[in-house]
Amino acid sequence: MSDALALTRELIGIDTVGGGEAAAAGPLARRLEAAGFEVRAHEHAAGRTGLVARWGSGLPVTLTGHLDTVPLGGQEWAHGPHAAEVDGGRLYGRGSSDMKAGVAAMVVAAERHAAGHGPRVALELVLTVGEETGCEGAIDMIARGLVGRSRALLVAEPTANRVLLGHKGALWLRMAVRGRTAHGSMPHLGDNAIYKLARAIGRVEGFDPGVPAHAMLGASTVNVGTAHGGINVNSVPDLAEATVDLRTITGQDHALLRERLRAELGAETSLEVLIDLPAVWTDPEDPFVGALLAAGALPPGDRPAASYFTDASVLGPACGGVPTVICGPGEPEQAHVTDEFCEISRIDEAVEIYTAALARIAP
Known part of the structure; x- marks a missing residue:
């Protein structure tokens, strides 16, 4: 041996x-x-x-x-x-x-x-x-x-x-939206955070990282990996969160990329950095x-x-x-x-x- x-x-x-x-x-x-x-x-x-x-x-x-x-x-x-x-x-x-x-x-x-x-x-x-x-x-x-x-x-x-x-690099983000809870039988009294998150996820799906593909590393990509919200079926959820996995190429500025996504999502969606690796x-x-x-x-x-x-x-x-x-x-x-x-x-x-x-x- x-x-x-x-x-x-x-x-x-x-x-x-x-x-x-x-x-x-x-x-x-x-x-x-x-x-x-x-x-x-x-x-x-x-x-x-x-x-x-x-x-x-x-x-x-x-x-x-x-x-x-x-x-x-x-x-x-x-x-x-x-x-x-x-x-x-x-x-x-x-x-x-x-x-x-x-x-x-x-x-x-x-x-x-x-x-x-x-x-x-x-x-x-x-x-x-x-x-x-x-x-x-x-x-x-x-x-x-x-x-x-x-x-x-x-x-x-x-x-x-x-x-x-x-x-590739990895920029992992947690996005969160808040609403207002209410009884599930009276949703008009609340503000459903899951609906807000669903709209935000749709914007992530169509997000353009804004850079051409690298000849060897390929294209920069984006993926929503997890999503969850609410605590019980008969309440309007007041918090919903999802995680976003952005894979980046050389020369791509993560801070600028994050701000572009933040602008796309709007003020009601917060972003927290989980991993930031070039x-x-x-x-x-x-x-x-x-x-x-x-x-x-x-x-x-x-x-x-x-x-x-x-x-x-x-x-x-x-x-x-x-x-x-x-x-x-x-x-x-x-x-x-x-x-x-x-x-x-x-x-x-x-x-x-x-x-x-x-x-x-x-x-």
Whole structure:
């Protein structure tokens, strides 16, 4: 069993569903310290500890991954979600693809890089908490000044070791309208908030984000994800709310987009920001992309952008707006599913890709 596979299994065995990342951060911190890294712990909340680990001098390359995982769901698992079972060339368990295999591959590659000979580029590993709930840990790390400028950013989210050049941004909003309650048999005495919300939802459905489609990221989109209002059938509801999911492209100003939607909805509808994460995109001709491709990563193909958002939305600007590539050993289609798995061969393959790519970057 390879070192990277063993570490992935160790991490899967630690339950970090929606928290508890400190239990995974501890052994990773000890490994990185033993490899010569200066490690700083980031305690976002009780039991929720991430890491920033630095090696070498000069402007580093930043490698990042998250330690949290999503809930298991209601369906029974054939393979224990934290048993890290190996079966038919696959490693099963929650987080196997999203993204404990990526974290393990990064850590092992970083250890190899630090143990090498001759001049080598500096490294910074940023291991976050709370990514699955809106990049909370990364945002807090940046607010505390734990993340600095770098030369490039590698995100080891699941791509089956294919190079992806970015992803759309996400602007999630809660819209609310208020009315006046009354008895359901006398609706004329009230002001029905659900009717108001229905009209607002219709305006959202026809809302034009106002920008042309990106050649690779595609078009900016809008979707109403939830709607609810009222507390009982025989009352006129005085409050109704819905959530809006806007997916954006590079260059799209979220503040301006929000104000355009606010103007479309009118004064009676309030908007609250839930998540505000900008889009990410890197020129396919960037040398950092070339280094990964030369090291054996698979080319972007017809879909060069991830369908999900990542910590790169906030870490990229904090690192100085650097070239950002998403490339990790996990299977993207396995993220969040029951009986999640990762192809074992891709884990060691990722270690080789990261190690070789870092060796190609001049100090």
